[in-house]
Amino acid sequence: MTDNSDKRFQITTEHSKELPNQFFKKSHELIFSQLALTAREHDMMALFLSRLNREHWTDFLEKRDIHAPQYTFHADVLKEWFGLSSKLLYPTLRSVAERLSSRKVGLANDSAEEFDFIPLFARVKYSKGALTIVPNSELINAYVDYSAGHAQINHHAFRSLKSEHSKRLYTLLSRFKDSGTHLHPQRIESLHALYGLLDEKGKLLKKSYSQNKVFIDRCIKKPIEEMTKCLEVSKDLEFLIDEKSGNLGFAPVMQGRRIVAIEFLYRWKMNDNQAEKLARVELEKETVPDNPMLQLVREAYQIVMVHPLEGNLNEKHLLALQSVEMGIIALPEDIVFDEVFRSKLDQAWG
Structure with a gap:
């Protein structure tokens, strides 16, 4: 080719x-x-x-x-x-x-x-x-x-x-x-x-x-x-x-x-398309190098949850978190933006 x-x-x-x-x-x-x-x-x-x-x-x-x-x-x-x-x-x-x-x-x-x-x-x-x-x-x-x-x-x-x-x-x-x-x-x-x-x-x-x-x-x-x-x-x-x-x-x-x-x-109406579901499952198994923005989300989450042990968030962390809120990138299943996270977020950003 x-x-x-x-x-x-x-x-x-x-x-x-x-x-x-x-x-x-x-x-x-x-x-x-x-x-x-x-x-x-x-x-x-x-x-x-x-x-x-x-x-x-x-x-x-x-x-x-x-x-x-x-x-x-x-x-x-x-x-x-x-x-x-x-x-x-x-x-x-x-x-x-x-x-x-x-x-x-x-x-x-x-x-x-x-x-x-x-x-x-x-x-x-x-x-x-x-x-x-x-x-x-x-x-x-x-x-x-x-x-x-x-x-x-x-x-x-x-x-x-x-x-x-x-x-x-x-x-x-x-x-x-x-x-x-x-x-x-x-x-x-x-x-x-x-x-x-x-x-x-x-x-x-x-x-x-x-x-x-x-x-x-x-x-x-x-x-x-x-x-x-x-x-x-x-x-x-x-x-x-x-x-x-x-x-x-x-x-x-x-x-x-x-x-x-x-x-x-x-x-x-047609949500039982088996071919489409199988294709979706196979695609979700594929991996590519981590999205840099997603890496920043994970890093920000860790900083917030253990604050102040790993310091404060920076502007790039905030941008990554906002991109999740806007739906630009999807939140990983192992991360939850619950009340505990949000209560600690202000402290980590401050």
């Missing part, structure tokens, strides 16, 4: 049958990152993720190769995936690839004066009817570490959706299909980040989204309406009505007269 002119590990997809029949995977960390994508960019990202496999990164992970793998998709695959004719491939994909190549995954914490913005890809190239994507190796954990959980996303349903907000919400809900998982009410500020509505300074890209009515209408109501009307989605996903507000698919969480959070009301 190696081209003599390029020493990268090559993954070439010439026919659609080489892609998964139904699902592509997306890690918990990537789902809960701050990332703004258009609908077409979502589809291109999904195409890349559908071919992604941890085995492709073996040489890189074991330090036998300094290069990230290279993924190439030929014209027949592109036409079917994007629903385009041969003549429309270049003019359509050019602008999509140009924007996607500049996109960054972001995590910022103004109170700690820390931020981390990482480009998604090192390169996106189109030549002779083929699209080539080189992922950024700095995102290795976000791409192939499924130990913290992941979403199995039906790519037929995903590609049927036209709005970027619908694709975003469908992905989020796909993360919580199993009976043992639950999507807790999401604060409005957290949803702003999850929907990619913030700039690199953490400010809203459009002032209109600061109005809850506008944000809920565009990013919650309309996506739910589109998913309800989409046959590919509605055969697996059902939205429930909030008895108090009458809203379809969500309930506002109030603080006085102000909406501070959203609880999504939905039910997956």
